[in-house]
Amino acid sequence: MSDPARLPPAEITQLSLGYMRLTDAAPLILAKEEGLYARYGLDVTLRREVSWANLRDKLVIGDLDAAHLLAPLPMTTTFGAGGIRGNLLTGLSLGLNGNAITVSNSLWDSLGLHYPGRAPDALEVVKKLGEQIKERGPGSRLTFATVHAFSMHTFLLRLWFQAGQIDPDVDIRLLVLPPEQMCDSLARGIIDGFCVGEPWSTVAVEQGIGTVAASGYQIWNNAPEKVLGVTEHWHNLHPATHLRLRLAIMEACRLLTEPQQRVRIAEIMSQRQYLNLPEKMLLPSLTGDYRFSKNDAPVQVPEFHVFWKFQAGFPWRSHAEWIVQQSSALLGKEINADDTRALVQQSYRANLYREAARCLGELSPSQDYKEENRHGSPWEFEPGITLGADVMIGNPQYSGKTD
Amino acid sequence: MKSAPQNAPIRVMLVDDHPSRAQSVEEHLKAAGFEVLSVISSATGLLFQIEQHRPDVVLIDLQSPDRDVLESLAIVNRHSPTAMVMFAEEDDPDYIRQAVEAGISTYLMEGINPAKVKPVIEVAMAQFKSFQGLRQELDTARTQLQDRTLIEKAKGLLMLQKRISENEAHQLLTRLAMDNNQRLRDVAQTVIATLSALEIRK
Known part of the structure; x- marks a missing residue:
């Protein structure tokens, strides 16, 4: 625990922090x-x-300080x-994993x-789904939804399809819907499945309208998910406030390693002013x-949300680089290696994490990039720093290391 | 789309959950010579509505969860004929701020000249702002009413407790407010709390 009195004084103390109605807002609320x-x-x-568009716009114009x-x-x-x-930039990742793919019953x-x-x-x-799609032939495309085009939900869903030899641009109609409309759209047969953050898959399972076909963890072990975002301008004006904000949230993330805190x-979060949903959904x-389905017993998936261990808060540039590659593919627009690197270095500020970790007396990685898609179980990155598994489904070409 | 004739009116779709505001925006847009294709609320199948109507412009309430849906039309369905892009004039940073403050966001069909759309946005923004103004007035009126109710209640309790006239009770409250440098409603609230506690103890 750090001593706030020894930190540089905050430039501003009144902050507005935006969040979405998702379980992984837990550290901000705690x-x-x-x-x-x-x-x-x-x-x-x-x-x-x-909406994510609202969070982004309000952040960009300064109506929100962080999001x-x-x-x-x-x-x-x-x-x-x-x-x-x-x-925009981040100096703190808010956790790993947290998504699931749900399909209609x-x-x-089938x-x-x-x-x-x-x-x-x-x-x-x-793979079974891929076979079925080939048998059906073109003209009977399945429709899947995510909550935002540029999200890990979209990218993980595409990765999953590719692992089953399904072309997400040809074989699937992919669209965006607000999370609150997912379950209703699934129940009415408007969509065949979705990839979203919790609690929306659990809501579908509890309502008996869907079955979870894959957890986000199974698609990419310990994938990035949400970050604490601020504008570069705001960070430059308020570095000490930003540090204090990260420290407070990191302490909350650390608390969330305790089962009773979960x-x-x-x-x-079930309360009206936060997610306003029954506790059993969260x-x-x-x-x-x-x-995974209403009629089956619960299964132990301890890594569904990782808020602290495995250096969950570290904004890995190897994560960011993968994200830029996926975004470029989605946009159909080439982003060359130099531009990618510049974008990643500007947006993912690993040093800001290290600064905060030092204040908390915690170790942090000395490298900005790590290998991805290599380790099937926890591994030692550096002395005292254990990272989680990082395998991607279907073993695509991505190693995370840059020269 | 480029196929639209040069002088055809801009075709607008409005997504707003406030019927009265939507109505006034629609009326003002029509009066200014724009064509309003449809007015829909959130959660009524925005994608389907856009495919049906093919609007040139979509005006959407900032508080609609459908904004992410609209933005996806610029990306996920980039080959679809209904690609929409956000109206965000790079050379006018104030525009975004004004739009966010008014509570509105605008998306246009790719290929539509942004200059032609600007008057549409101005009309809508003016209506959104005046709606905000109305709401503030309403809030103020409601607060004033609540204040008056509080003051009346405090006076009634004082009259009962101290067996004084309404006029005397009013003077007492005013003096308390001046002495404590407080607003009349705050004094009334304290009086109610104190006297009600006495009532309970009795």
Whole structure:
């Protein structure tokens, strides 16, 4: 624990912090409820927004000081891909994993796969789906949805399809819907499946309208997910406030390693002013006692949300680089190696994480890039620094290392 | 789309969950010579509506969750004939701020000349702002009403407790407010809290 009195004084103390109605907003909300912002001399107002576009725009114009952002947004907003342009950056990742792919019960039943007492084999499922799509032939495209084009949801969904020899640009109609409309659209047969953050897959399972076909973890072990985003301009004006904000949130992330805190935050977030959803919808992903389908028993998936261990807060540039490559593919626009590197260095500020980790007396990686898609189990990156598995489904060509 | 004739009116779609505001925007746009194709609320199948109507411009309430849906039309369905892009004039940073403050966001069909769309946005923004003004007035009126109710209640309690006239009770409240440098409603609130507590103890 660091001593706030020894930190440089905050340039401003009243902050507005935007977030979306998702389980992985947990660290931002816990920091408020635990009085961690106050301990660092900050008076933080949490503001729930209805769209990622709103979070981005309000951040860019300065109506919000900081926001819970999809990991790709700092790069895509800086690049100006869709929506308004503005230099955004992050010095803190808000966690790893947290997504799932849910399909309609009828699509699930048509695959004829059963996994009693265990999680579905995500690769087997998508291979079977790929075979089925080939048999059906063109003209009967399935429709899948995510909540934003530039999101890990979109990228993980595409990765999953590719692992099953399905071309996401040809074989699938991919569209964007607000998270609140996902379950209804699935129930009405408007979409065949979706990839979203929790609690929306759990809501579909609990309502008996969908089956979880793959967890995000199964698609890319310990993938990036959300970050704490600010504008470059705001960071330059308020470096000490930014540091205090990161420290408060990092302490909340560290608290979330305790199982009882996971239960507690589910209760807190269920409240009307936060997610306003029943606690039982939030508990499965937070406790890792996760139900893939309504009629099956819960399965232990302890890494569903990782907020602290495996250096979850570190903004890896190897993550960011992969994200830029995926964004470039989605845009159909070439972003060359030099531009990618410049964009990643501008948006993902690994040094800001190191600065905060030092204040907390915690170790942090000395390198900005790490190998990806290489390790099937936890591994030692540097003395005292253990990272999680990093395998991608279907073993695509990406190693994370740059020369 | 480029196929549209040069002088054809700009065709607008409005996504707004406030019926009265939507109506006034629609009326003003029509009066200014623009064609309003449809007015829809959130969660009514925006993608389908856009495919059906093929608008040149979509004006959308900032608080609509459908904004991410609209932005995806510029990216995910980049080969579709309904690609929409956000209206964000690079040379006018104030525009974004004004639009966000007014609570509106604008998207145009790719290929539409932004200059032709500007008057549409101006009309809509003016209506959004006046709607905000109305709402503020309404809030103020509501607060004033609540204040008056509080003051009346405090006076009533004082009259009962101290067996004084309404006029005397009013003077007492005013003096308390002046002495404590507080607003009349705050004093009334304190009086109500104190006297109600006394009532309970009795």
